[in-house]
Amino acid sequence: MMTNIIKRNRYLILRRTTQLGLLILFGGANWWGWKFLMGNYSSAYVLETFYLADPHAVLQTFATGFVMSADAIIGAVIVLVFYALIAGRSFCSWVCPINMITDLATWMRKKWKITKKESFFTFSRKTRYWVLGLGILLSPFVGVAAFEVINPITMLHRGIIFGFGMGWAVIVALFLFDLLLVEYGWCGHLCPLGVFYSATSRFSLIKVKHDVEKCTMCMKCFDVCHEEQVLHIVGEQSGFIKDECSNCGHCIEVCDDNALKFSINNYKI
Amino acid sequence: MADTQNMNSRRDALKTMFRGAGLLGLGGAAWGTTAIKLKASELTLRPPGALEEKRFVKACIRCGTCVEACPYDTLQLATLDDHTAIGTPFFKPRLIPCYMCPDVPCVPVCPSGALDVDVIAKQIDGIKSEEPDINKAKMGIAMLDQEACLAFWGIQCDACYKACPLLGEAITLEFKRNERTGKHAFLKSVVHCNICTGCGLCEHACVTEKAAIFVLPRTIATGKVGEHYIKGWDKADEERLKNLKEEKAVKSSPEDELNDWEYLLDDD
Numbered sequence: 322m323m324t325n326i327i328k329r330n331r332y333l334i335l336r337r338t339t340q341l342g343l344l345i346l347f348g349g350a351n352w353w354g355w356k357f358l359m360g361n362y363s364s365a366y367v368l369e370t371f372y373l374a375d376p377h378a379v380l381q382t383f384a385t386g387f388v389m390s391a392d393a394i395i396g397a398v399i400v401l402v403f404y405a406l407i408a409g410r411s412f413c414s415w416v417c418p419i420n421m422i423t424d425l426a427t428w429m430r431k432k433w434k435i436t437k438k439e440s441f442f443t444f445s446r447k448t449r450y451w452v453l454g455l456g457i458l459l460s461p462f463v464g465v466a467a468f469e470v471i472n473p474i475t476m477l478h479r480g481i482i483f484g485f486g487m488g489w490a491v492i493v494a495l496f497l498f499d500l501l502l503v504e505y506g507w508c509g510h511l512c513p514l515g516v517f518y519s520a521t522s523r524f525s526l527i528k529v530k531h532d533v534e535k536c537t538m539c540m541k542c543f544d545v546c547h548e549e550q551v552l553h554i555v556g557e558q559s560g561f562i563k564d565e566c567s568n569c570g571h572c573i574e575v576c577d578d579n580a581l582k583f584s585i586n587n588y589k590i
Numbered sequence: 591m592a593d594t595q596n597m598n599s600r601r602d603a604l605k606t607m608f609r610g611a612g613l614l615g616l617g618g619a620a621w622g623t624t625a626i627k628l629k630a631s632e633l634t635l636r637p638p639g640a641l642e643e644k645r646f647v648k649a650c651i652r653c654g655t656c657v658e659a660c661p662y663d664t665l666q667l668a669t670l671d672d673h674t675a676i677g678t679p680f681f682k683p684r685l686i687p688c689y690m691c692p693d694v695p696c697v698p699v700c701p702s703g704a705l706d707v708d709v710i711a712k713q714i715d716g717i718k719s720e721e722p723d724i725n726k727a728k729m730g731i732a733m734l735d736q737e738a739c740l741a742f743w744g745i746q747c748d749a750c751y752k753a754c755p756l757l758g759e760a761i762t763l764e765f766k767r768n769e770r771t772g773k774h775a776f777l778k779s780v781v782h783c784n785i786c787t788g789c790g791l792c793e794h795a796c797v798t799e800k801a802a803i804f805v806l807p808r809t810i811a812t813g814k815v816g817e818h819y820i821k822g823w824d825k826a827d828e829e830r831l832k833n834l835k836e837e838k839a840v841k842s843s844p845e846d847e848l849n850d851w852e853y854l855l856d857d858d
Binding site for chain 1 (some may be wrong): 622625627644648649651652653655658667672674675699703789
């Protein structure tokens with residue numbers, strides 16, 4: 322029974338471990354002076370030797386006409402290459418702290434049976450691509466990295482590490498938006514960072530692989546997937562799940578037929 | 591029949607396009623104005639070595655590494671309620687001033703270049719070195735409200751003078767006879783803007799209920815005379831006058847000269 326629960330949630334447990342573990346490492350730097358990971362997700366100073374940086378933030382800053390120092394640029398390249406070539410859009414479900422907030426909203430939505438039909442307004446999942454473009458386009462006009470001044474991801478992360486101020490209200494608003502207005506509203510419709518990573522990591526190594534031979538078309542994966550549209554090959558052909566898939570592994574956990582699993586992209590199908 | 595269908599779908603496509611463009615404009619305008627509001631930060635004191643404010647707000651990646659590097663917890667990252675660009679570092683000297691660490695630990699850890707050692711580089715034989723010199727910092731300028739300052743009342747207080755890390759340079763004492771008592775002296779603090787770093791140790795030390803001496807950003811606290819005033823008694827400034835004339839001579843055209851006296855002919 323217990324082992325079954327763990328098996329059913331194995332990726333969830335791993336994801337929460339990395340999310341919280343990273344938070345504690347970052348927090349420890351400010352609270353107790355640890356030197357593992359200083360800074361936050363905008364830029365991190367790792368073991369006092371090198372930097373990691375948010376490539377999306379560095380790109381917006383570049384658009385304002387300011388070229389950051391080599392430390393930040395190299396840090397952004399490391400992060401970009403890691404997700405683009407290896408991990409795919411994993412940032413969203415394995416690292417991002419907002420994921421815990423929106424997952425909670427989704428879980429409550431299901432528990433309270435707030436279905437899609439009850440949402441009184443909907444909009445396209447493609448909106449986030451426009452947000453991504455608009456953010457970079459606006460940056461030179463407003464003279465600041467346009468998304469970074471409203472970014473709830475860093476607001477939450479900074480809030481936990483350095484103090485929230487009124488920032489918590491933004492996070493509550495985002496939670497209620499996901500809970501009551503739009504299913505997967507923030508991550509699946511608005512957040513430009515997610516699609517920044519999915520657009521750049523089309524050819525990443527780690528992907529979920531579907532085996533159509535084993536699939537019984539039970540549709541459980543569709544029920545749990547936060548980006549249903551990526552499962553269009555399920556039950557139709559074998560291959561790798563691409564596009565906005567964030568490698569959360571939820572579909573693998575619910576699949577009773579072993580038709581889905583993490584695999585290494587062979588770039589053929 | 592097929593033609594009308596085509597017309598309709600074309601009309602629909604155009605409608606969708608216009609609606610999309612409208613929504614994008616709406617979103618852009620709302621977002622843009624919010625961003626401009628959220629980056630407004632003219633009244634903020636930045637860490638030492640910060641770029642000029644407009645460039646600083648662009649450059650800062652909002653990581654808080656400088657905040658963690660500061661051994662005195664002086665620096666904070668702005669939250670939504672701090673009336674400055676969100677996520678950027680600043681300090682409030684009345685709470686915790688900048689204690690002017692000689693190695694300036696907050697600056698070299700900055701990954702983005704928003705805090706730049708070059709801004710506060712130590713001069714060795716007149717040449718900029720790669721070492722920081724905290725006394726070169728220009729975080730702000732201490733302003734003194736004479737009405738609220740005890741020393742200007744004639745009560746002896748030199749708290750700010752004693753607290754100043756550039757004692758006798760950034761703040762000096764001016765001695766004046768106190769005519770009211772006839773036998774005491776005023777010891778008035780005078781801030782020298784060109785030396786003051788804006789560390790805020792004076793503001794922190796000030797004994798009055800609300801500090802009578804307080805740091806403001808240099809952009810707010812400095813004036814500007816303008817190019818057209820020349821110090822006639824200063825040789826170097828006189829030289830500037832020569833250069834100015836030459837510039838003017840190059841620039842002025844016959845049309846400009848015409849415009850100069852044309853207004854005299856105007857009846858109004």
